[in-house]
Amino acid sequence: MSGPGHDDQNMPVAPWERARKRPAAVRVPLTRERIVDAAFVVLDREGFDRLSMRQVAAELGVAVSALYAHVESKDELFQHMYARLFDGYELPDPDPANWQEQIKDYARRGRARLLEHRDMARISMAHVPFTPELLPHVERLMAILRSAGLPDKVVAAAGDMISTYMDGFAFEESMWEERRRTTQADTWDEMQVTLKEYFDALPADRFPNLVELSRMMFHDTNDSRFELGLEIILRGLASYVQPRDPA
Amino acid sequence: MSGPGHDDQNMPVAPWERARKRPAAVRVPLTRERIVDAAFVVLDREGFDRLSMRQVAAELGVAVSALYAHVESKDELFQHMYARLFDGYELPDPDPANWQEQIKDYARRGRARLLEHRDMARISMAHVPFTPELLPHVERLMAILRSAGLPDKVVAAAGDMISTYMDGFAFEESMWEERRRTTQADTWDEMQVTLKEYFDALPADRFPNLVELSRMMFHDTNDSRFELGLEIILRGLASYVQPRDPA
């Protein structure tokens, strides 16, 4: 998939190399990249709970123990999957006039990446503290927030808040997806109808607000709910903006 | 611990009941409450990853299979542990003049409850969607937010945001705690010093903001960081307040 050096697979083998290359071509060499690729295939097909080293090995047609030559543990495999989240996912240089849009865009792309693979948010969630892959992002995020004129204390808290919001939101989405899968609901719309019915059937004397607001909670798309939460956080942050150079 | 019907354990047995009660007293009857209690003991001592049905059974001096007479699965056990979070944890009636403080107080108590037991945030996080125990809380939270004059769309999004923030924050705290445990750091202060040193040692040309802000991120207590994040969210919410009855 994303590993390098696969381009020559479709090329015919030169006759004078045939004798040498044939035996080597029978087994594609096992690499960490291929293991991570296979892990994503298993993750998407089986989900996080059924992602086991044995399943990954089976996907590659290889013994389990072979994986441990390239990956120290299942945890390290998760770390490499986590690192994939950040491939080519960059923050722009600070543009103080547009800082809010810059951060929103960053968050949107982050959520999109988390939703690319099933249960990916669960893997990401287990890595919230500062990992080396995350540091450059936090650095640039802070650059943007500082350029906007936010006090340092707020900047320090905001980085965590934004990534926690992204992870938490995508995590919830994963959970609804899984619930949908275990139910008979085939589509997301069908699921929403079921949920809305459930809330409508709640005793209105004990849950007046829930009954009345169920429309809001389930008619909106996840995208617009995500967007609204983002806007709330950014308005809160913006309220801390103070002029930088009172010249 | 919190289960009912344990009050008579310290009472002496009446002599005329002694002959009858003795054999029964040899084995304290196994109940779901006792199983949940034992699960919390194991959780606090061993952590989430080592919390197994066999450990819980051992804690009670009982065979594993005996647990399944009172609890259908490990997942159901988690649900009962999760339900304990909400015992006697209520929201007040709406007081429109104080809505921000009411919500802050709710969030503070929620975080405190999550921190009462090791890794409790991880269990809570797995239950984010609407469970029956949560519904009354969401209902009252919405009542407060609506009384404050927030538009319905914002109210519907805010409930999720606040609980996600609580869970996410406590979850991160759990992770730092675990990292502290696996490191040799005995106290939290010692851990903070280590972290600060790590950030100070970062190449200042590539991470100027991180180096400069490391002081902010690790000198503050978790409580004040939590408080600041809460304030940011509430300022964002408050920006949506609109007059209710333009009379």
Added chain:
DNA sequence: TACGCTCGCAGAACAGTGTTCACTTGTTTC
């Protein structure tokens, strides 16, 4: 008192997990 019956728990078992280790096997090098 003796019988049988029910119910709560014990023990073993099944299928699955992460991880390790002694072993082949295919390939290269001397």
Added chain:
DNA sequence: GAAACAAGTGAACACTGTTCTGCGAGCGTA
């Protein structure tokens, strides 16, 4: 050709959640 080396195999260990059979004490009834 023989020796060395790396890579992958298969079996094993110590676990996990869950289920099934069976025992044995307590109860109601004859």
